[in-house]
Amino acid sequence: MIGIVENQIKDILKNRKVHLTLIDPDEQSAEDAVKIAKEAIKGGTDGIMLGGSTVDGEQVDKTAKALSESIELPIIIFPGNTSNVSHYADAIFFMSFLNSNNPYWIMEAQALGSISVKKAGIEAIPMGYMVVEPGGTVGWIGDAKLVPRNKPKIPAAYAMSAEYLGMRFFYLEAGSGADKNIPPEMIAYSKKATTDMILVVGGGIRTGETAYEVAKAGADVIVTGTVVEETEDVEAKISEIVNAIRKV
Numbered sequence: 748m749i750g751i752v753e754n755q756i757k758d759i760l761k762n763r764k765v766h767l768t769l770i771d772p773d774e775q776s777a778e779d780a781v782k783i784a785k786e787a788i789k790g791g792t793d794g795i796m797l798g799g800s801t802v803d804g805e806q807v808d809k810t811a812k813a814l815s816e817s818i819e820l821p822i823i824i825f826p827g828n829t830s831n832v833s834h835y836a837d838a839i840f841f842m843s844f845l846n847s848n849n850p851y852w853i854m855e856a857q858a859l860g861s862i863s864v865k866k867a868g869i870e871a872i873p874m875g876y877m878v879v880e881p882g883g884t885v886g887w888i889g890d891a892k893l894v895p896r897n898k899p900k901i902p903a904a905y906a907m908s909a910e911y912l913g914m915r916f917f918y919l920e921a922g923s924g925a926d927k928n929i930p931p932e933m934i935a936y937s938k939k940a941t942t943d944m945i946l947v948v949g950g951g952i953r954t955g956e957t958a959y960e961v962a963k964a965g966a967d968v969i970v971t972g973t974v975v976e977e978t979e980d981v982e983a984k985i986s987e988i989v990n991a992i993r994k995v
């Protein structure tokens with residue numbers, strides 16, 4: 748069933764690209780996460796993703812609670828593992844790590860995590876997750892068979908199969924803090940290969956210019972996380988990125 752958050756994203760996509768700000772609950776206190784989220788909202792972001800590849804459930808829960816008390820925008824869990832489920836969030840990217848070598852990340856974590864998702868009563872958004880070189884921490888933790896950067900047809904085939912399996916979102920991930928973002932050509936292939944798939948792209952996007960390229964190539968949802976950790980002026984940085992993708 749399609750829920751409220753997914754419909755909100757689809758509504759925005761009728762007119763323009765979507766930007767999500769990723770906050771890693773491991774990097775700051777819940778109070779500071781709220782400050783960052785508020786700045787990002789002033790900069791024009793459309794929602795907050797909460798997650799990290801090495802974060803514990805308690806910190807996710809605390810941060811989700813603080814955010815839910817202070818902001819109106821959707822809070823979407825970006826789970827690093829089964830413990831990262833919180834009823835204070837609005838939704839969870841219910842993702843399968845499609846190019847992992849380990850069945851745990853492809854289907855077991857989902858089976859184990861589904862019990863908490865059901866109990867929490869949050870919206871599950873079905874997503875195929877594909878990690879491309881360099882892949883960062885998540886590539887290592889997720890035991891990924893990293894997609895070579897010059898092989899755009901590989902993720903395109905996975906995107907097609909994910910769509911045939913009923914997944915509605917497909918995430919091309921270069922790894923948090925990557926020195927290079929997903930190549931535009933790769934984004935274009937995955938976009939062309941699918942019909943209604945919502946294409947999410949993240950990892951290594953730090954400027955309005957790259958965000959524009961990624962959006963122009965076919966990304967529907969552009970995710971930035973590390974820039975927020977690196978910049979002094981979160982509002983200005985997010986607004987640079989958001990203004991750039993809105994030009995597409």
Ligand SMILES: CC(C)=CCC/C(C)=C/CC/C(C)=C/CC/C(C)=C/COP(=O)(O)OP(=O)(O)O
Binds near residue numbers: 799844
């Ligand atoms: C659906 C449920 C409940 C679980 C699925 C969990 C899966 C498949 C996870 C995939 C593997 C994984 C570890 C993903 C992490 C995704 C993520 C939150 C990335 C962003 O984190 P980083 O910023 O790379 O983390 P660090 O900053 O900690 O390096």
Ligand SMILES: O=P(O)(O)OC[C@@H](O)CO
Binds near residue numbers: 769970972
């Ligand atoms: O931290 P950055 O490099 O913006 O990456 C965001 C996201 O794709 C990580 O999962």
Ligand SMILES: [Mg+2]
Binds near residue numbers: 923972
């Ligand atoms: Mg991080």
